[in-house]
Amino acid sequence: MNVVVRYFAQLREARGRSSETCSFEAGITAAGAYAALGLPAGLPVAYAVNQERVPGTTGLEDGDELVFLPPLGGG
Amino acid sequence: MIALSDTPIDANVVTDSVRSPRFGAVITFEGITRDHHDGRGVTGLWYEAYAPMAVAEMERIAAEISARWPGTAVAMVHRTGAVPIGEASVVIAVGAEHRGEAYEASRYAIDELKLRVPVWKREAYADGTAWIANKVS
Numbered sequence: 001m002n003v004v005v006r007y008f009a010q011l012r013e014a015r016g017r018s019s020e021t022c023s024f025e026a027g028i029t030a031a032g033a034y035a036a037l038g039l040p041a042g043l044p045v046a047y048a049v050n051q052e053r054v055p056g057t058t059g060l061e062d063g064d065e066l067v068f069l070p071p072l073g074g075g
Numbered sequence: 076m077i078a079l080s081d082t083p084i085d086a087n088v089v090t091d092s093v094r095s096p097r098f099g100a101v102i103t104f105e106g107i108t109r110d111h112h113d114g115r116g117v118t119g120l121w122y123e124a125y126a127p128m129a130v131a132e133m134e135r136i137a138a139e140i141s142a143r144w145p146g147t148a149v150a151m152v153h154r155t156g157a158v159p160i161g162e163a164s165v166v167i168a169v170g171a172e173h174r175g176e177a178y179e180a181s182r183y184a185i186d187e188l189k190l191r192v193p194v195w196k197r198e199a200y201a202d203g204t205a206w207i208a209n210k211v212s
């Protein structure tokens with residue numbers, strides 16, 4: 001299944017791009033996708049699927065938009 | 076008025092958007108980019124946002140303010156891109172009948188924004204850059 005993944009801040013820099021379409025095994029979770037993509041371990045990210053914040057244990061579905069949220073710095 | 080802006084924010088425009096003849100108190104909060112952080116000189120700042128979610132989250136915060144302090148009005152604009160030292164990275168205006176609820180709602184808006192709105196800040200120094208996380212209290 002295909003998931004659109006968007007990257008921001010240090011994850012955008014680590015990945016060298018701001019978005020991509022990734023193919024994952026069915027049943028993968030948001031946190032599982034983070035690990036599968038080899039993104040920096042130890043960064044306390046939160047997860048958003050289709051613009052809603054979700055736990056890392058949330059299962060992904062074909063066509064989802066997945067965003068990893070590194071620690072926020074707004075304000 | 077809830078928005079992101081890649082150009083300087085006019086605080087007067089944000090403030091005027093919440094003025095009303097029924098409001099006896101209007102508070103404008105400006106978050107300003109500083110020239111130092113933890114004792115280190117900052118030469119420039121860069122903000123990036125997950126735009127659709129940032130706007131949606133600011134709208135949620137505004138809705139919470141309307142529910143908690145009925146009859147108030149709130150406006151929030153956050154800057155994106157390069158922000159020179161001394162300019163506003165965020166402007167929040169609250170209009171209320173009385174000052175008490177205006178101060179409370181203004182504080183709530185900036186505190187929740189820093190916790191929840193997907194915006195990131197990169198500071199530049201003489202010798203490098205770093206992504207700066209808000210302190211979670």
